[in-house]
Amino acid sequence: MTTDAAPGAAARRGRPGYDRDRLLAVVVQAFNDHGYEATSLGMLSERLGLSRSAIYHHFDSKEQMLEVALAQALDGLEAVFDEPEATTGPADARIRHVLRGAVLVLTAELPSVTLLLRLRGNTEVERAALARRRAIDGRLRALFERARDEGTLRPEVDPRLAERLTFGMVNSLVEWYRPDGRTSPEALADAVLAYVDAGLTAR
Amino acid sequence: MTTDAAPGAAARRGRPGYDRDRLLAVVVQAFNDHGYEATSLGMLSERLGLSRSAIYHHFDSKEQMLEVALAQALDGLEAVFDEPEATTGPADARIRHVLRGAVLVLTAELPSVTLLLRLRGNTEVERAALARRRAIDGRLRALFERARDEGTLRPEVDPRLAERLTFGMVNSLVEWYRPDGRTSPEALADAVLAYVDAGLTAR
Incomplete structure (x- = not known):
């Protein structure tokens, strides 16, 4: 549950009640409630019950907090696309794999993915994260183009639109999914896949 | 293009370059770029090239601007659900009508719908708008429940999940749809409906 287990990380710990x-x-959570820009260090200090210097014990800046949080989301999503099931075999099976995987990353990393999806791109860190996000979108689009070439995308479906609409459906989960709710991540992935299948044909 | 045509509205005009x-x-646009909270009157003044008092000539407060903008989006969406095609006839046809209508409202009122969908609920105006939005979600959910009762919702599809995923797909359009892009609102609605149909059976 903590990345602080790495060697040298102990120097970053030591404040009772909070590890990094x-x-x-x-x-x-504060960024998601108020927006990154509108969240001041004073607000964070109040939420945490920590002084600013105690916060700076863990992070160099508000921007670094954003960067680390966004990396959690982006690393998870990119890893799905690097798995063997996403890089070998028929494109329609790869599409099902990455969209199921995206649902599972999203439900497991809900706060950081929410933060990623709400970025406006007003800072360098945000723009770099948005560029990585666009590259992920591009990888899904390439899979839909491959499915078209292999004849498993329904001919009336535009690959780009298929990418936008299916990722859009997956991403919209951040608006309502709650880990303590009645729908399990796997059941959610099944439901999403039922809709995704509407754009694909049987092989 | 302007609501200022109403009697008495002339008193609200008079500043060259901008009507209300x-x-x-x-x-x-500023609210969407920076978030409502993070947008100061100073920032608005700079974007508009108007003094604060010139802005107050049109609106009483930043909150009133938010309220009027949100009403544009909400009125449009509620109107779709009040149309005869949404209130009479088989539920699956009503569902297709309201989701097509939602796509058309969203593309026509893109900035105000974007603002609505990004609300965090930190003020009374925001909470009131979110309550109206939840009521709209509830109306779509009721239609999916009706479709289940009429036997036109696929039995393995949960009505609540169908509502979340189909509205989620529609709402995700605000993240990428551009009025000057290559996809027309009607073509977009057709593509969305192809996915929506995956959850419905033929009558």
């Missing part, structure tokens, strides 16, 4: 990951979780 | 609607369009 738990502090970041509170920070990300 | 065009001013609001610039304001909504």
